[in-house]
Amino acid sequence: MLRLFSWLISCAILVMLTSCSDFDREFTVQSAKATIDVSADGTALVSESFDILVKEGENYGGVYVDIPQRFTDVAGSHWRDFDLITARWNGRDEHYFKENIVPGYAIYIGKWHCRNCPADLPAGPGKVEIAYRLGRLVRHEGDRQILSLPAYMGHVHDQGAKKAVTLTIPSGGMLRLSHRDPPAYEITQSAPNEILVSIAAGKGDRVLPDIEIEYPEGTFLGGTSDKLVRWWLSDHFLAFISILGPLIAGGFAVSRLASGRRLPAASKAIDTEMLGSISPALAAYLFRNWKADAAKAAFMASVAHLAVKRKFRISGLGEDAEASDLSAKQARGKRKITGARWYSLPAATRFVFERIEKEQPVVDRRRILYASYGVEGELHKTVLAEYQKIRGKDRWISRAVLSILVLGVAVAYFAGLLIFSAAICGLLLVSLAAVGVLREPERISSPMDFRQVLGMCLGLPGLMIISVCYIVTTEVLSEQLPYLVAILLDIAGILVVAAMLRVPTPKQRQIRDSVLSLDRYLRGGTDGPAMSVECYEHYLPFAVALDAEHYWTERFNFWQESEKMDAYAPDWRINS
Template identity: 25%
Template structure:
């Protein structure tokens, strides 16, 4: 409450000054703020103005913000309910209209014009969701006047009344004055008889305001529960609600579809296999095992063409080039024939670099199509059509959100997670057929031999003799199955013996850095480096607290402004 004596003197001086100068202004702006136990507030704003018929002709208008953004960019909508308006103690006509971030109250009548004089308006309203609940205290961070007034304010003041149970000595109050963002403290504040009082010590210019921060201990005002906060979040952000509902629907549909169509047949008993399944190339083995095409599929096919004598690989400082050879009539798989014909359309040599991305990309696509024709739907199903309803719902959700204007950061996150889920189910929906499951089991048995035979983890009976020819024959399969280094390391002793006997080993199909004593490194390097080179060459170049010094003028709830009409 205002201190006796001084407040009355200020009002008298303001009245005299306002009358003498004859300028439209706010003579005094006082807010009585009562905070209830349930967290709601009743506010009475008493605004004394000097009207000269310039801007204040019929009355005043007051803007009340109701829509805010929280610290995460989500909408935060507070309640505002006008309970009554008076002018000089008598009920006054008013009307409201929606504005960008709240509501505007026009006080007065269209057909009644005011005589030049001083008028006192009182606006009584109720609002909620204005309080801050923190770990060690609760607070009201409140812009008492708003910073949007077109008139100067001679004096602004406010009184905050808390429930009687709050000990007066635990209440704190500070104030900030000036334009939006200013941290000046041209105000006096005190707690008197359990009420927090604040008053400016200098007039406020147009665009300036008074913001207060009142604090008290926790436990006296009922804080909202997590359920209430979640309900408010969804109610204020319809776009988020739509996004969550859409995500739930899409996930339910995709989960049901996967359960019905995306489950693989159970694997059979896996036994080590000394040979790959007959009539399957390394590329086709990987295509079926991965239920799709990737750069390693391409690399395995290239290495197999090299081992068969149709391609020579040259490596220098990480760069690769392929040369066409005759192959001596060695049979080729259908996909290999397509790949070989597409790789060398421009000549007998091709470098794996950006300059040849069209040729290499075209060869890659042709190879993929050939494998798809021969193996997809026979050995596995992609079930891609099952994703179409989910994609359609996702598009509809985004459209609905756009129509509501609710594309907040949280909504974007939910939409992004939904798109990610559809992408994950794109892979999960793939399912092997019984024939494909049988082939995958045989490939797993062969991979077991390529990977762990050297370590003695398996009790192998009559394994094939390790020779350079065996190493080269199965190296493309090891590359396709991802165990090229383990396969090569099994032959380290073989190549070491050849070296000691003077019979050095050098693959006829590979020209580059080669050291038989590091055969594991060679195989791993060829697999990874060639895969990277293929991938590169196939692509064209190309909410805060106001206490503790963190407040400022214009911050917190309340605010707005006003003018005359």
């Protein structure tokens, strides 16, 4: 027997309105009636009316009527077609709108407003009328066709009002009787094509069996090919988009992780072209895997880079070093001659120069140590921007996030969980913001304006309270649970895809491999470019960045002795 799982609640239900309305206090359903006219193609025109007593002059301004569409048989879950024709209050066309629920639609009839707004329904008796068309009411069992009509108005908002249903059906059918004792409702077949169903006043939450009428094969017209395709798509649409989001997230993460594993092993050769495209500061961070102690090495490597580029002279490469003869300031003023050379330097190197330039000189000398105080955060941001520029705009990540977001919103919309999902996202965002503040409290150490303080002290806690209250007070139906799980998986998928921004791209991995190869070369562990004064100065900033300056200088001194060269006295060093 065909079971309409969604009809267990009802097909004409005035539901609990919202958290700001008390239906039982404001309204009473006195009686409910419905007429169902079944056509030869198996569709039905349904008209329903509800006699309602408005008990209070101040009320919500309208009522909801739930129209479930989903039914279940041995072949699975299916969806009926639904087309709303009219919605009226006391014989007049009334404002209405449709909300999605898992079984179908919730039709709101009345003025949409909040409490204390001037759109209340007048106190006294009133009548709600709604008309709509349902499709796909016939199924096949062997050589028979079964017309399955839902047990309308088995439950009207927990009210024990009388219900009456008049069914007009094609002739030639045989009514299948319910085997319940006592009968769930009274059925009277007044004519071959008319059935009267009476549901007495009584307990509200009653589960009534469907009304099934058996017909010979061919009584109802079969569905056309385009209808069969449309029915199949409607049956599987929500389930398809529910699993598509997690599949996109999982496939994207696996492909990104697999692409990293397919990279060749680190090359022993020195990629001079690739190393020439990065700053010594970035090499320091990559070598130390972006740990906090990389800032000091990155700063000193940039100092060495500025020195060998003749932007100033330094007394040494230690913490007690001093800088003098900052001629780069005057050189930058002559943009036609040296501007291009200055801006060809990496941003981190220029940032370090500006920090040293701000120090007050003592006899034309500036202490490098003083300039390095408090640069960790800004230097890290500058180097990170360089690293992300190497990565480029990852459009696939943004497309994947957008696709999963759209699918998640669609699932939430069609499952009637849009506000519930928004509350979950609000709770998640507040939690992530709190975790971020705890992990990096220095971000809020700077002075904040009034709006920022108001948002931190009132906005975020208020959003969390509202989200928690809505989640706790809103009931999730058993039919909605699978789709809620799918929405949560979509949220997790967005976080997973966003986390792929931290996974290095193949080019970023190659740059790190080149840095590691350079470290072996500087320490004498592998072959590389032939030693010369130019080679020594070129890789000296990288040697400082990789803590290999001592080994690199020893190799250079050994080469000098083997070549019987004069003493090396670079013009970028301050003579003692």
